[in-house]
Amino acid sequence: MALRLPSKVLEHILSFIDSNEDRNSVSLVCKSWFETERKTRKRVFVGNCYAVSPAAVARRFPEMRSLTLKGKPHFADYNLVPDGWGGYACPWVDALAAKSPSLEEIRLKRMVVTDECLEKIAASFKDFKVLVLTSCEGFSTDGIAAIASTCRNLRVLELRECIVEDLGGDWLSYFPKTSTSLVSLDFSCLDSEVKISDLERLVSRSPNLKSLKLNPAVTLDGLVSILSRAPQLTELGTGSFAAELKPEAFSKLSKAFSNCKQLQSLSGLWDVLPEYLPALYSVCPGLISLNLSYATVRMPDLVELLRRCSKLQKLWVMDLIEDKGLEAVATYCKELRELRVFPSEPDLDATNIPVTEQGLVYVSKGCRKLESVLYFCVQFTNAALITIARKRPNLKCFRLCVIEPFAPDYKTNEPLDKGFKAIAEGCKDLRRLSVSGLLSDKAFKYIGKHAKKVRMLSIAFAGDSDLMLHHLLSGCESLKKLEIRDCPFGDTALLENAAKLETMRSLWMSSCFVSFGACKLLSQKMPRLNVEVIDEHPPKTRPESSPVERIYIYRTVAGPRMDTPEFVWTLHKNPEIGVSRLAIK
Amino acid sequence: MSYRLLSVDKEEVDISPGLKERNYLGLSDCSSVDSSTIHNRVPDVEKSNLIFKATELRLGLPESQSPERETDFGLLSPRTPDEKLLFPLLPSKDTASATIGHKNVVSGNKRGFADTWDEFSSVKGSVRPGGINMMLSPKVKDVPKSLQEERSHAKGGSNNAPAAKAQVVGWPPIRSYRKNTMASSTSKNTDEVDGKPGLGALFVKVSMDGAPYLRKVDLRTYTSYQQLSSALEKMFSCFTLGQCGLHGAQGRERMSEIKLKDLLHGSEFVLTYEDKDGDWMLVGDVPWEIFTETCQKLKIMKGSDSIGLAPGAVEKSKNKDRV
Numbered sequence: 001m002a003l004r005l006p007s008k009v010l011e012h013i014l015s016f017i018d019s020n021e022d023r024n025s026v027s028l029v030c031k032s033w034f035e036t037e038r039k040t041r042k043r044v045f046v047g048n049c050y051a052v053s054p055a056a057v058a059r060r061f062p063e064m065r066s067l068t069l070k071g072k073p074h075f076a077d078y079n080l081v082p083d084g085w086g087g088y089a090c091p092w093v094d095a096l097a098a099k100s101p102s103l104e105e106i107r108l109k110r111m112v113v114t115d116e117c118l119e120k121i122a123a124s125f126k127d128f129k130v131l132v133l134t135s136c137e138g139f140s141t142d143g144i145a146a147i148a149s150t151c152r153n154l155r156v157l158e159l160r161e162c163i164v165e166d167l168g169g170d171w172l173s174y175f176p177k178t179s180t181s182l183v184s185l186d187f188s189c190l191d192s193e194v195k196i197s198d199l200e201r202l203v204s205r206s207p208n209l210k211s212l213k214l215n216p217a218v219t220l221d222g223l224v225s226i227l228s229r230a231p232q233l234t235e236l237g238t239g240s241f242a243a244e245l246k247p248e249a250f251s252k253l254s255k256a257f258s259n260c261k262q263l264q265s266l267s268g269l270w271d272v273l274p275e276y277l278p279a280l281y282s283v284c285p286g287l288i289s290l291n292l293s294y295a296t297v298r299m300p301d302l303v304e305l306l307r308r309c310s311k312l313q314k315l316w317v318m319d320l321i322e323d324k325g326l327e328a329v330a331t332y333c334k335e336l337r338e339l340r341v342f343p344s345e346p347d348l349d350a351t352n353i354p355v356t357e358q359g360l361v362y363v364s365k366g367c368r369k370l371e372s373v374l375y376f377c378v379q380f381t382n383a384a385l386i387t388i389a390r391k392r393p394n395l396k397c398f399r400l401c402v403i404e405p406f407a408p409d410y411k412t413n414e415p416l417d418k419g420f421k422a423i424a425e426g427c428k429d430l431r432r433l434s435v436s437g438l439l440s441d442k443a444f445k446y447i448g449k450h451a452k453k454v455r456m457l458s459i460a461f462a463g464d465s466d467l468m469l470h471h472l473l474s475g476c477e478s479l480k481k482l483e484i485r486d487c488p489f490g491d492t493a494l495l496e497n498a499a500k501l502e503t504m505r506s507l508w509m510s511s512c513f514v515s516f517g518a519c520k521l522l523s524q525k526m527p528r529l530n531v532e533v534i535d536e537h538p539p540k541t542r543p544e545s546s547p548v549e550r551i552y553i554y555r556t557v558a559g560p561r562m563d564t565p566e567f568v569w570t571l572h573k574n575p576e577i578g579v580s581r582l583a584i585k
Numbered sequence: 586m587s588y589r590l591l592s593v594d595k596e597e598v599d600i601s602p603g604l605k606e607r608n609y610l611g612l613s614d615c616s617s618v619d620s621s622t623i624h625n626r627v628p629d630v631e632k633s634n635l636i637f638k639a640t641e642l643r644l645g646l647p648e649s650q651s652p653e654r655e656t657d658f659g660l661l662s663p664r665t666p667d668e669k670l671l672f673p674l675l676p677s678k679d680t681a682s683a684t685i686g687h688k689n690v691v692s693g694n695k696r697g698f699a700d701t702w703d704e705f706s707s708v709k710g711s712v713r714p715g716g717i718n719m720m721l722s723p724k725v726k727d728v729p730k731s732l733q734e735e736r737s738h739a740k741g742g743s744n745n746a747p748a749a750k751a752q753v754v755g756w757p758p759i760r761s762y763r764k765n766t767m768a769s770s771t772s773k774n775t776d777e778v779d780g781k782p783g784l785g786a787l788f789v790k791v792s793m794d795g796a797p798y799l800r801k802v803d804l805r806t807y808t809s810y811q812q813l814s815s816a817l818e819k820m821f822s823c824f825t826l827g828q829c830g831l832h833g834a835q836g837r838e839r840m841s842e843i844k845l846k847d848l849l850h851g852s853e854f855v856l857t858y859e860d861k862d863g864d865w866m867l868v869g870d871v872p873w874e875i876f877t878e879t880c881q882k883l884k885i886m887k888g889s890d891s892i893g894l895a896p897g898a899v900e901k902s903k904n905k906d907r908v
Contacts, residue, residue: 075755077758077760077761078754078755078756078758078759078760078761079754079755079761080754080755083820135760135762161760161762161763163762163800165792189762270766293763294766294767342759342763343757343759344767346757346759346764346767376757376759401757401758403757405756434758458758460756460758485755
């Protein structure tokens with residue numbers, strides 16, 4: 001007879017387990033473990049807000065203190081999801097306000113948040129501490145003001161790359177007039193000016209403030225004044241650096257930075273003039289994270305800065321760094337874990353992107369700890385990919401964007417199959433992969449065969465046929481998110497691997513050859529999947545064979561969603577159109 | 586273990602032979618894009634046309650032909666130029682018809698993304714609002730006219746640098762936040778940084794009465810009021826169709842019959858802008874170029890609110906906006 005672990009003991013053990021994946025496994029062991037686990041889980045992560053109902057989550061986790069929610073599919077970042085698709089935070093906030101009043105932290109990504117929603121958050125959760133909104137939209141600075149004024153214990157307020165209706169800078173004055181418990185404030189995505197005096201006062205009465213990210217409207221003078229009041233900052237996002245270069249301004253700036261002895265992370269730097277960069281030299285040796293991705297600074301100035309950053313672990317930079325600059329990074333930044341190189345001219349016509357595959361090869365060779373890469377360039381070679389794979393088998397995230405679609409290996413004119421084969425085979429811990437360039441079905445055969453730990457895969461303009469999708473769906477065991485655009489396959493592979501879709505969070509396909517008939521069939525046969533056909537210009541009649549613009553499939557236990565806009569077709573909305581004979585006029 | 590859904594009755598995808606299949610645009614003698622559904626065959630459908638050759642996306646170097654295709658699908662008839670432009674982006678189903686078992690029918694028939702670009706480079710400068718969308722075929726009514734209009738604009742030599750660049754929605758994959766931010770700082774720094782000439786983007790905020798949040802548009806991507814108006818219509822249609830989520834089904838029912846276009850062209854909403862002096866004016870009075878130079882902000886106002894603006898201009902702008 002099996003011994004049962006007393007629940008108190010189990011609870012104690014579980015208090016050491018933070019990872020939600022582990023907790024999910026724990027909850028599958030048996031009913032009593034499920035019960036104990038659910039009563040002790042404090043941090044809940046829901047990767048797709050439509051996969052489960054808010055009421056169900058609140059019911060299952062009565063001790064929930066922190067909720068992270070994601071809404072729109074990732075390709076919404078690139079304007080592939082029409083406005084009005086969904087991802088509304090309101091239903092969640094409403095349900096939680098009623099059932100989880102002790103909630104302290106809400107983190108939302110790619111969701112639509114309204115001012116009413118923010119006001120509700122402020123009013124409903126007495127001990128609210130953390131609000132992080134990433135790539136969200138739908139609210140104005142009034143909503144922010146509500147949070148600032150009502151949440152007396154607010155520690156973290158971060159607006160990361162949100163689209164906010166900016167009604168002015170008054171919101172800043174709504175923070176409590178007595179000392180605040182603010183640890184982190186990020187308003188870098190807001191446009192309008194805040195009163196510097198308000199900001200100065202806020203900073204002065206926030207002794208715990210460690211992270212502050214200003215918006216571009218904050219001037220250099222403002223920055224100097226803030227820094228002098230908050231020398232304890234560990235993370236700083238500057239405002240705009242574009243100002244007339246006056247000698248006193250420079251020396252003041254320099255002094256202000258040199259007083260920030262704990263600064264580890266630096267970002268912002270919009271419009272930074274190279275003449276101001278030396279003001280940063282004093283903080284470089286301590287920097288762990290540096291985001292220069294908005295700094296249009298040339299290679300020599302970048303190198304001067306970067307060669308002082310020996311502890312740097314995360315570097316985001318524009319391609320103005322050139323191969324030579326990356327060679328310097330490989331030499332001086334031996335602790336580098338993450339590199340992102342963004343294009344300064346993000347156009348298809350751009351042929352003069354100053355980084356090539358060689359830059360990434362340098363960094364792969366020189367930075368032994370490199371594990372995450374996002375790299376934009378015009379073209380690539382198999383040889384480079386093979387070298388990168390050989391040198392950096394510890395890569396966890398490899399996102400290569402060869403900007404020219406279908407670009408082959410420019411030295412041999414072959415597809416990049418061999419190169420990505422090397423990546424898939426060599427980097428055994430790869431969890432995220434984005435491929436580009438000319439790729440045949442073979443590449444995906446290799447990826448399916450070897451990339452056993454890849455959870456998220458992004459593909460564009462690739463492959464020859466259904467085989468590609470088939471290889472991926474039948475091969476990649478850990479696949480959770482697959483997003484595909486402009487690839488020539490559709491129905492067959494999709495239907496043949498339908499069961500796989502229930503093991504994944506979601507599948508996105510746009511501009512592929514998926515027919516309407518297949519979508520309907522899939523919806524009918526797989527009730528635990530939501531199949532959404534997203535067509536901004538749907539035909540008046542839909543023959544079975546007509547291709548759909550976009551299809552978004554995700555597993556769900558919440559059933560069909562009720563808030564779809566007109567341009568989203570689901571079987572639920574159209575039950576009378578079964579997969580049967582259609583008289584086509 | 587895999588759930589085989591391939592065993593589907595052919596009947597389920599039956600197309601009665603007596604009926605002539607029309608594509609969804611209502612044009613006869615055009616079959617809709619060929620079916621490659623479950624059994625990758627719709628034998629009775631006239632595979633004539635235009636659509637296939639014209640709409641296939643083929644892989645290959647620019648200007649390369651793929652003669653093999655024509656022999657494979659001998660029913661294809663030569664395309665007419667207009668059709669080619671009408672449906673340049675619908676993918677040909679034929680290429681998708683390779684099943685697991687088959688030898689790759691598509692070898693050598695890789696999609697001609699580059700070929701498609703040839704078509705568009707011939708209409709360079711005719712960037713549709715928001716960029717040429719690789720995915721969508723143009724709206725039904727607008728198709729022939731707007732493409733022609735855009736072509737004549739192109740020939741008219743609109744010289745704005747960004748308008749001449751081909752664009753694909755969402756490619757390269759850079760967040761729109763980054764694009765917008767870069768664009769606004771590029772326009773400030775153009776001279777200093779690269780010494781490159783060229784007009785950066787010109788982003789202005791667009792707000793609409795009753796909409797929960799505002800948007801930004803880049804005026805440099807348009808060359809006429811017509812283009813701007815259609816772009817705004819697209820952008821804000823979700824509000825008037827009650828799709829902002831909170832209205833839910835009720836909103837949909839209420840508003841589903843009304844299109845923003847009608848609203849704009851009717852008396853419900855008017856497009857206005859704030860000029861350099863801070864005055865609110867009706868859009869459409871001044872020549873386009875002057876408008877782009879003086880416009881600071883755009884606002885879609887309710888008709889009743891715009892009464893204070895010059896009444897004569899209301900008529901004029903209404904007429905201008907009509908197609």
